[in-house]
Amino acid sequence: MAAADKPQPQISVAAGVIALRGVKLFLSAGRAAAEKKAQAPPPVKRKGKKVNQKIPPAKTVELLVRTTKFNKHELEALYGMYRRLVAAAQAAVPTSAIDPPPKTEGIDQSTFRSVMHSTLGLVTEEAVLERLWVSWERGAAGGEGALWFDPWARGLSVLLRGSPEERRRLCFNVYDLNADGYITKDEMFQLLKNSLLKQPGDEDPDEGVRDLVELVLRKLDADKDGRVSLDDYREAVEQEPLLLEAFGQCLPSKRHAAAFLRTLVTNNNNK
Template identity: 45%
Template sequence: MLIKSVSLFLTSGRRASAGIAARSRASGGAPDTAAPSAQAGGSAGKKKKSSKGQQRMGDEGKVSPRIVDMLKKRTHFSKLEIEALARVYRKLVANAANSPVGSSAVGSPAPAVIPTPTGTTTECCCGLDRVVFRELLHNTFDLVTEEVLMDRIFCAFDRYNDGVIRLEEWVCGLSVFLRGTTEERTAFCFLVYDLNNDGFLTRDEMFHLLRNCLIKHPGDEDPDEGVKDLVELALRKLDTDKDGKVSFDDFQSAVLQEPLLLEAFGQCLPAENACLTFISTLQG
């Protein structure tokens, strides 16, 4: 199985240490923070052309020093951790290409050299597609959530909006996943919940996210009424300016006052123990 072989790859370098929790908090560089906006989905798909000096990832999974340096500045990872994440990424992509669990990304590979908005490029026959990414979320990060949220988490990682997760997206996304600040995680969760990427959480979006959270009983005449009540309760908690929808500022303000509201519309971040386990494999 695809994820089983990757798990073996990860655990082969694992070593027990009482200092795992302390090491997991060590930051390798400055965070890459940005509040979600209405342009999060649309403009992300535009790729900036690189005029010269294309940087590529070698056949052995080594990343060029320029890309490592760029990722170190944009994430909370060290140089060695970025190189380890690149090896895991290459393993996932290679196994997916040889796996009977096919995907559109594997069937229709992207160009070999991928320009990115930062002006660098990465080389890969394809990226991580939705199928592989969902298996990773389930098996590595113990993330069990609704299908709509799984798809939105993928979209939050897929910053270039091209249907696969590239190396740069993989490292930056995991930086928030594993070591993100409160601000970064708040921005990530809001982006996941903002189903149409317009910068607001509306009643319809909240209803769609919450409708599968309630247990429906056979005797219920209209189970959706309970969902509507939850939506109104959420609005009272989150809509600080009382305009009938939740902006990022509304959401951020509510989360700062009550951190439990961070995942008010469903789990979209991994549990801490899963993060520590994954990080230990990078440091082993």
């Protein structure tokens, strides 16, 4: 029988929910395995001004109070954390008496990965972390260069206290690997293949991934055009919240978010 003549399986609501929970279990296993992956090579260092202020400029705080979900005291504590991260990264750069490398101002990719992994608990796939870094809003700089304090604070605001719509947009942008406005079957395959653990004895492990892609696509593709737009994704996640991080963890757990926010309060009280 030709592939086109194969009957399409009918999935009940109960079976669909069970399958979605299976996706979450598969992805959780993949995240545990990701802890063993080697660190990526350090990024190219960029020249910039030194951080020498103990508190952010008043105008910066005023703007961020309006555009983020942090208050003034939290922003000051976050700035202190930002300064320490930048200073630690600068101190780790090898020095040369003849030709010292320029110091990077801002959060570089290596520091970003460390905070996401160790502090916010994002034990996720390399492709997801890379996309999270690239898609982080940098203002006029787009997705290039280190993260200065303003975009760092705005991005953390979404991660830690983002609205449902902000969280959906963040995850969608991460999964849209080529940033063309759609999550395609190829992108789903790439993300899920990196997430799932290969089982011993599997003759064609990719076949299982392709089956999973077809299952998730049927859940996400509202207009049935073979790809997932932001509107498709938004509608599907509103109906089934398990689909929010269907292709890899992009957001910290409530526990990790709460612990990070408590750190801000503690740091501010100890100033």
